[in-house]
Amino acid sequence: MHFHFVFPRWQKLLEDHPELRDVISGYDVGNFRMAGLGLATAAGAVPSGHSVSLLDQNVAEADFDLEADLVCIGFFTPQATNAYRLADGFRRAGKTVIGGGIHPTVATADALPHFDAILRGPAEGAWEQIIRDFEAGALKPVYEGNPCAPFAAPRRDLFKDSGYLRAGTVQTARGCPAACSYCVLPNHAGTEVVFRSVDEVLDDIAGLPFPCFFFADENLLFPDAENREYRMQLFSRLVEGRNRRISFIAGYPQFVRQLRSEEIALMARARMQQIYLVLGLKQPLANDLNDEVLMAKVVELKAAGIEVMASFNLGNDGDIDPVEAEISSFCTSTQTNLAEFIIHTPFPGTPQFTQMESEGRLLTKDWSKYNGANVVFAPLHESPESLLNRYLALWRWFYSDITQEQVSARYVRAFGGGFMRQSVPAPAGA
Ligand code: SF4
Numbered sequence: 291m292h293f294h295f296v297f298p299r300w301q302k303l304l305e306d307h308p309e310l311r312d313v314i315s316g317y318d319v320g321n322f323r324m325a326g327l328g329l330a331t332a333a334g335a336v337p338s339g340h341s342v343s344l345l346d347q348n349v350a351e352a353d354f355d356l357e358a359d360l361v362c363i364g365f366f367t368p369q370a371t372n373a374y375r376l377a378d379g380f381r382r383a384g385k386t387v388i389g390g391g392i393h394p395t396v397a398t399a400d401a402l403p404h405f406d407a408i409l410r411g412p413a414e415g416a417w418e419q420i421i422r423d424f425e426a427g428a429l430k431p432v433y434e435g436n437p438c439a440p441f442a443a444p445r446r447d448l449f450k451d452s453g454y455l456r457a458g459t460v461q462t463a464r465g466c467p468a469a470c471s472y473c474v475l476p477n478h479a480g481t482e483v484v485f486r487s488v489d490e491v492l493d494d495i496a497g498l499p500f501p502c503f504f505f506a507d508e509n510l511l512f513p514d515a516e517n518r519e520y521r522m523q524l525f526s527r528l529v530e531g532r533n534r535r536i537s538f539i540a541g542y543p544q545f546v547r548q549l550r551s552e553e554i555a556l557m558a559r560a561r562m563q564q565i566y567l568v569l570g571l572k573q574p575l576a577n578d579l580n581d582e583v584l585m586a587k588v589v590e591l592k593a594a595g596i597e598v599m600a601s602f603n604l605g606n607d608g609d610i611d612p613v614e615a616e617i618s619s620f621c622t623s624t625q626t627n628l629a630e631f632i633i634h635t636p637f638p639g640t641p642q643f644t645q646m647e648s649e650g651r652l653l654t655k656d657w658s659k660y661n662g663a664n665v666v667f668a669p670l671h672e673s674p675e676s677l678l679n680r681y682l683a684l685w686r687w688f689y690s691d692i693t694q695e696q697v698s699a700r701y702v703r704a705f706g707g708g709f710m711r712q713s714v715p716a717p718a719g720a
Contacts, residue, residue: 291340291421294358295333295448296380297326298365298372299347303663307682313689325449327459327506328391329364332413335442337421344448352376354383360424363405364391367637370401370657377404386424393657396477396639398432408432411479412464414439437464437480441490446499458498459506462491462524466509471641472571475508478639483509483516488524495534502563504537511545511565522553528560538564538599542572546591547584558594564628565591568601569620571634574608579616588624599628602684605677606634607670612680614687621688631684632662633677634669 304311325346333342345352361380365373370393377387381404390409394401398408407429409416415436423429446458465480466473495503510521528536539562541549546567567588569578578584588598602617620626636643636652637660646652651668659666663681665674672680 291359291424292357293333293336293340293342294356294361295329295342295344296352296361296363296376297329297344297346297348298363298369298376300368300372301658301661301663303661306659306661306663307685310682310685313686325446325458326364327444327446327461328366329362330444330446330448331442331461332362332364332390332409333445333448335413335415336417340421342445342448344445346449347372347376352379354379354385358385360420361385361387362409363387363389365389365394366392367397367657368661369393370397370660372658374401374404381406386429388420392474392478393638396474396637400638402431409435411435411437412439414442437482438484441486443494458495458500458503460491460494460498460503461506462486462510462520463507466512468509468512469641470572471645472634472636473508474637474639485520488520488527491524492527492531495528496531498534502535502537505539508540508542509545510539511541511549513545513548518553522556525553525556525560525562529556534561536560536562538562538566540566540568542568543578543581543584544572547581547587549587549591551590554591554594554596558596562596564597564599566599566601568603570603570606570609574606574610575603576609576611576613576616579613579620585620585624588626592625597628598624598626599630600624600626601630601632603632603634604681604684605665605669605672610671612672614680614684617684629688631681631688633665633681634667635660635662636667 304314329344333344336342343356343358361377363373363377363380373389373393377389380387386406387404388407388409389401389405390413394405394408395410398410402408407420408431409420410432412435416433420429420433441461441464463486464484465482466475467481467483469476469481509517511517528534536557539557546565569575591598600621621629636646643652646667652666653668653674654666665677668674669677
């Protein structure tokens, strides 16, 4: 059988807000391209004896007439609108189409009308049954992957285009027990953490066709003993290897503030370049911005040579007042010179989405707008227009006074691209 995998296009920040082009287009932010790890892993899970191909719609157009037994479209919410168009097109052309990935897993009823079947959760452990049923002409509407199955080796070789960020993504675990109200991961991958063996992760890293990589897991810095032991082992082995730089690891303030000094030193020796610090998601942004323990930890990380990229989430229900002055002060105190701004987005499959839906606060279900660059819900303490305007002003403020030369000089540490500025004056009106 031939499997054709499709990674749908999604709208980037600069497509939604071309008016920001003059200030941020030099940073690879707003229109970057990245090979999708989830789809590459789903392709890697296809049993031997079958052939696979892959199309990334972000770099090439779909061919509805190609020869394939199964077309498999993997997507997260911002890709869903396009994924449905693609699925409808392939089915009109007589193909059998399977949907998988985060969005169809957590919003199965929304996706199902566009597909012959939905594969929920990881693809590992599901293809064998799908193949048997397809060959018998008896596909079921829904299949479940096995979250405890061994991790498949991702088929990154299927992404052929050279225009991607020069960094690969690597996964260390599935699942998360934290069940944060805004996060889709426990619903998608389960609440039990299944670690990948350190040897397997190192093999995966060794095979990357990039000089750098970043960890796709949002909870690698989780402060519990099991996670800490796992990452200490992983970083120690990376120190020994010294063959790749870690571009970044995502970290929430509640994780970062609990990092121990010996961990920070080890991460630096393992050549970690950045922590991607997401502020204002779990609690009001003002609380994170005024957290002195967190600020001290950011300073400690930077002193160890680990840059901190701050991602400011705007418009959470707990944000009662605009916090532009606090953002400025946080950036100054911590010498933050990498940043992004995100409009809070309630994703389907999260308790927060369900709550906002029941309160009648969702403004649209056009999933292409669920990309962090649009206001898709009614904020509690300001109008949607005010939130959007603040978001645009913050991007403009942070990136308005840096030159392309400065970008080039400081741009190279992570993945040949970054989000940097040198000084941090207060935004207008702060
Ligand atoms: S946000 Fe992070 S800690 Fe919370 S549920 Fe998601 S992965 Fe777990």
